[in-house]
Amino acid sequence: MKRIPEEKIEAVRSATDIVGLIGEYVQLTKRGRNWFGLCPFHDENSPSFSVSADKQMFHCFGCGAGGNAITFVMDVENVPFTEAVAKLGVRAGVEVEVPDTEGSARERMPESHRRLIDAHTFAAEYYQHLLLNTVEGEEALEYLRGRGFTDGAIEKFGVGYSLGNSDSLARLLSRKGFSEEEMEEAGLVIRPEHGGSPFDRFRNRIMFPLHDANGRTVAFSGRVIEKAENEPKYLNSPETPIFNKGEILYNYHNARLAARKSGNVILFEGFMDVISADLAGIQSGVAIMGTALSDKHLSLLGRITRSVVICTDGDNAGWEAARRFSRLFKTGRTEATVAVIPDGMDPDDYIRKHGGEQFREQVIGQPHTLLSFAMMYARRGKNLNNENDILQYIHEVLEELAGNTTPVERDLYLNQLSRETGVSAEALTAQFRKAEAKNVRAEKPTPHKQERPPEKPAGKTRNTPVSRAERILLSHILRDGAVFAGIRDSEEGNPFFHDEYTAIYVNLAGFYEEFGEPDVHRFAESLQDPELRRIVMETAMSELSDEHVGEEVQDCIRHIRKYRIEMEIREKMQQSREAEKLHDHLRALELSKQIIELKKSLSAV
Numbered sequence: 335m336k337r338i339p340e341e342k343i344e345a346v347r348s349a350t351d352i353v354g355l356i357g358e359y360v361q362l363t364k365r366g367r368n369w370f371g372l373c374p375f376h377d378e379n380s381p382s383f384s385v386s387a388d389k390q391m392f393h394c395f396g397c398g399a400g401g402n403a404i405t406f407v408m409d410v411e412n413v414p415f416t417e418a419v420a421k422l423g424v425r426a427g428v429e430v431e432v433p434d435t436e437g438s439a440r441e442r443m444p445e446s447h448r449r450l451i452d453a454h455t456f457a458a459e460y461y462q463h464l465l466l467n468t469v470e471g472e473e474a475l476e477y478l479r480g481r482g483f484t485d486g487a488i489e490k491f492g493v494g495y496s497l498g499n500s501d502s503l504a505r506l507l508s509r510k511g512f513s514e515e516e517m518e519e520a521g522l523v524i525r526p527e528h529g530g531s532p533f534d535r536f537r538n539r540i541m542f543p544l545h546d547a548n549g550r551t552v553a554f555s556g557r558v559i560e561k562a563e564n565e566p567k568y569l570n571s572p573e574t575p576i577f578n579k580g581e582i583l584y585n586y587h588n589a590r591l592a593a594r595k596s597g598n599v600i601l602f603e604g605f606m607d608v609i610s611a612d613l614a615g616i617q618s619g620v621a622i623m624g625t626a627l628s629d630k631h632l633s634l635l636g637r638i639t640r641s642v643v644i645c646t647d648g649d650n651a652g653w654e655a656a657r658r659f660s661r662l663f664k665t666g667r668t669e670a671t672v673a674v675i676p677d678g679m680d681p682d683d684y685i686r687k688h689g690g691e692q693f694r695e696q697v698i699g700q701p702h703t704l705l706s707f708a709m710m711y712a713r714r715g716k717n718l719n720n721e722n723d724i725l726q727y728i729h730e731v732l733e734e735l736a737g738n739t740t741p742v743e744r745d746l747y748l749n750q751l752s753r754e755t756g757v758s759a760e761a762l763t764a765q766f767r768k769a770e771a772k773n774v775r776a777e778k779p780t781p782h783k784q785e786r787p788p789e790k791p792a793g794k795t796r797n798t799p800v801s802r803a804e805r806i807l808l809s810h811i812l813r814d815g816a817v818f819a820g821i822r823d824s825e826e827g828n829p830f831f832h833d834e835y836t837a838i839y840v841n842l843a844g845f846y847e848e849f850g851e852p853d854v855h856r857f858a859e860s861l862q863d864p865e866l867r868r869i870v871m872e873t874a875m876s877e878l879s880d881e882h883v884g885e886e887v888q889d890c891i892r893h894i895r896k897y898r899i900e901m902e903i904r905e906k907m908q909q910s911r912e913a914e915k916l917h918d919h920l921r922a923l924e925l926s927k928q929i930i931e932l933k934k935s936l937s938a939v
Contacts, residue, residue, distance in 0.1 A: 338419055340856075342430055343404075346419055347855060349426035350403040352390045359410060374410055375399045375594040386875070390855075393875045397594065400871035402855050408864075412591050414548065415859055450520045450576045453512055454543070454551040457503060457522055461494025461541040461554075471495040474540050477559050482686065487613055490588070491542065496556060498538035501531060521553065521571040536569060542605055544577070544623065547634060549587035553577040555605065555623070570624065580628040583635070584608055584621040590638045592617035598641040600673075600698060601627075603655055607645070607681040614690025616698060627659050636668050637865070643701050648675035648684075657711050660704050664738065671701035674710065705747060708734045713754070724755050728762070736769040800897040804835045807890040809873045810883060811842065815852050817887055818842065829891050831898050838866055896939045903932045 353369055356362065360371040362385060373383035373394040382396040393400040401409065407418040423430035465471040465478075465488070474495040478488065487493075496503070504523045508514075514532050517523040523532040539556030546552050553571035561567050571577055583589075584605040593599045600619040602608050608619040618639075622631060635642055644659045646652035656672050663670035675684050675697055685693045702710065712730040716723040731751055735744060748766060752759040807829060811818040821829055822843060830836045838861075845857050854874040861867045906925050913922040 352403045458543045458551045465495035494541040496536040500533040503534045579623040581630045599639045610682040642670045645673040647680040649678045672707040673701040732769040803890040803893040
């Protein structure tokens with residue numbers, strides 16, 4: 335598919351007044367040259383959301399969101415670039431021809447994958463039509479309404495119904511031009527091994543579509559209304575070229591915007607819990623699809639939030655799941671807490687019994703820290719009047735605290751442990767020190783870990799000297815292609831240290847290669863990652879002097895280069911200490927030589 339012509343995009347930009355556009359979503363008040371209102375991307379009481387009519391940009395001083403008219407629509411309505419341009423084109427009276435509103439991500443998709451998505455899109459529309467508009471779907475619709483489903487929830491989550499006929503969908507897909515091979519590859523039909531006509535995988539089930547991060551239907555989960563013997567309650571699509579359950583979080587595409595308002599994401603085990611929570615007013619819920627929490631899941635969560643509330647079932651299996659999930663967040667960049675549901679209920683049951691308000695306030699609103707939950711987990715099933723159980727409980731808690739606590743946390747939890755067990759805080763502290771010493775000795779780094787560079791934290795733009803230097807440097811190369819070319823063609827290479835700035839630099843190189851001239855609006859719109867867009871637009875909003883640009887650029891590069899060397903020295907010193915602990919004197923000596931050379935190069939910067 336051809337891209338939207340640049341002149342059309344520019345016509346849409348020029349015809350759109352950002353103040354008027356955002357005023358349709360946010361109540362704005364003029365203060366000085368800019369307009370201010372409550373940010374639509376996070377909850378706040380005092381207006382920190384600024385809109386500049388002069389620059390045709392917006393920026394939130396609270397959450398850091400920023401951009402122009404097109405990126406605003408992309409973020410606030412969670413739509414791809416082409417669809418945002420089309421929406422603004424209709425609003426401004428500029429005709430924009432967009433054959434495919436799923437944008438560049440779909441353009442890069444193999445044709446075979448597009449066909450599978452088209453088949454799922456058709457199936458989802460067909461299933462929902464059957465649920466809402468046919469006699470056959472009445473029983474399923476009554477069941478859902480009895481469970482509290484509103485018509486709005488059914489529409490939002492795309493819930494549908496599959497007929498009991500063996501081949502109704504297969505016949506319709508065939509009429510739409512899909513081959514039997516495509517239908518089978520999509521996981522929508524099953525072809526008998528010994529010949530015969532293909533038949534529908536899902537029959538007589540309530541259908542829940544599963545979406546990828548861009549909101550495209552890629553799979554289904556079908557639930558029976560009344561479970562028969564030897565029949566699974568839920569039947570899920572098999573893994574296909576477009577569906578990997580280890581890479582999908584249910585409702586992620588809806589939760590992205592809601593998470594920016596609520597400040598967190600609620601991680602459930604199943605999609606029924608997500609829908610129940612949504613009906614209770616919690617719209618930032620996601621769920622894994624009957625699998626372990628993967629690195630991909632953690633990465634997806636990290637893109638939209640820095641705070642995850644784990645909310646699993648209150649039975650033994652739910653506690654075990656919460657324990658597994660919580661351990662994965664210990665060393666991650668995303669903070670996590672655990673909401674515990676009492677009496678062995680699952681979230682859906684709790685909401686149905688106690689109501690949404692109590693669920694929001696008493697469960698989600700009062701989560702436990704990971705360490706507090708670890709203590710609750712360790713205490714389960716133990717009789718603290720029994721000496722062996724007390725000793726086992728103390729052992730498990732101290733193992734959990736060792737290496738994972740600040741001094742304040744240590745005192746807090748040791749005092750709590752003392753009150754629960756009757757053992758003095760002094761004795762527990764002494765035992766804790768032994769556990770911590772044992773933990774330190776056990777942490778012998780592997781050669782791979784020794785060579786690993788220090789982790790570069792992600793997230794919002796830092797307010798450190800090196801980050802300020804990176805922001806100033808980024809601002810110059812965004813505004814001046816000659817400055818960028820000078821850095822690109824130098825021996826310095828990528829001048830940035832932090833990952834997000836490096837990613838922007840790489841994308842900017844491709845942008846200049848394609849367009850030649852600087853254009854902050856166009857460049858920001860080309861970025862798929864909202865966090866990178868935010869940094870670019872926040873940088874573009876800053877004021878810079880046009881005097882002494884060359885000297886300022888070189889000063890920033892020197893500052894970043896110096897910081898990079900300092901970090902390398904710090905890492906090698908740590909490696910040297912570890913080598914000495916392991917009595918690897920040859921490696922320690924080699925590292926010392928490298929440190930001396932680095933310090934020499936540092937003095938020359």
